[in-house]
Amino acid sequence: DAKTTQPTSMDCAEGRAANLPCNHSTISGNEYVYWYRQIHSQGPQYIIHGLKNNETNEMASLIITEDRKSSTLILPHATLRDTAVYYCIVRVATTGNQFYFGTGTSLTVIP
Amino acid sequence: DAMVIQNPRYQVTQFGKPVTLSCSQTLNHNVMYWYQQKSSQAPKLLFHYYDKDFNNEADTPDNFQSRRPNTSFCFLDIRSPGLGDAAMYLCATQSPYDANEKLFFGSGTQLSVL
Numbered sequence: 580d581a582k583t584t585q586p587t588s589m590d591c592a593e594g595r596a597a598n599l600p601c602n603h604s605t606i607s608g609n610e611y612v613y614w615y616r617q618i619h620s621q622g623p624q625y626i627i628h629g630l631k632n633n634e635t636n637e638m639a640s641l642i643i644t645e646d647r648k649s650s651t652l653i654l655p656h657a658t659l660r661d662t663a664v665y666y667c668i669v670r671v672a673t674t675g676n677q678f679y680f681g682t683g684t685s686l687t688v689i690p
Numbered sequence: 691d692a693m694v695i696q697n698p699r700y701q702v703t704q705f706g707k708p709v710t711l712s713c714s715q716t717l718n719h720n721v722m723y724w725y726q727q728k729s730s731q732a733p734k735l736l737f738h739y740y741d742k743d744f745n746n747e748a749d750t751p752d753n754f755q756s757r758r759p760n761t762s763f764c765f766l767d768i769r770s771p772g773l774g775d776a777a778m779y780l781c782a783t784q785s786p787y788d789a790n791e792k793l794f795f796g797s798g799t800q801l802s803v804l
Binding site: 611617624625628678679680682 | 796
């Protein structure tokens with residue numbers, strides 16, 4: 580699976596959009612981009628995933644560049660409860676194909 | 691209605707004393723994973739089961755073993771815990787019928803080694 584690069588940490592003001600970038604320049608055509616987050620002392624939680632089209636669900640939006648070498652997770656109106664570590668993972672979507680977590684971005688939402 | 695349950699939440703063991711961590715699921719998922727997460731680090735995959743097929747990661751120490759007696763349960767055995775094995779241990783499940791291929795995690799067991 581392709582490797583990902585994320586900033587170590589970011590801050591965001593409460594109520595503003597949080598934009599978390601991820602670089603995956605070696606992504607293959609059949610690899611999806613997944614985002615998970617981990618709130619302190621809990622297990623990671625699925626947020627969203629996509630292949631090449633932009634995706635939106637009740638939690639977030641995922642914007643994937645046309646060349647698929649990078650993506651951005653957008654939390655449209657960040658709240659204090661969104662403070663967490665956000666992991667970007669690239670993998671082939673095959674059951675039993677592993678999820679390898681990178682270092683992630685620690686997002687702090689500031690009141 | 692917890693779906694992936696890990697017991698206990700906190701476990702203390704002594705150096706060299708075998709310890710078993712347990713994970714159960716009510717989702718009937720085929721795949722179960724064990725991750726190790728040390729303080730301020732990302733979760734690291736130890737191994738996973740696809741049904742009864744066991745898949746070990748190449749860099750998982752022999753000190754770590756796993757058992758899956760049935761679909762619902764999976765155990766992590768640490769035969770001789772060292773101080774470096776103190777970590778959060780996370781169990782996750784996955785279904786091949788889930789179009790999103792997403793993982794469902796338990797809350798983890800925090801292991802301390804004295």
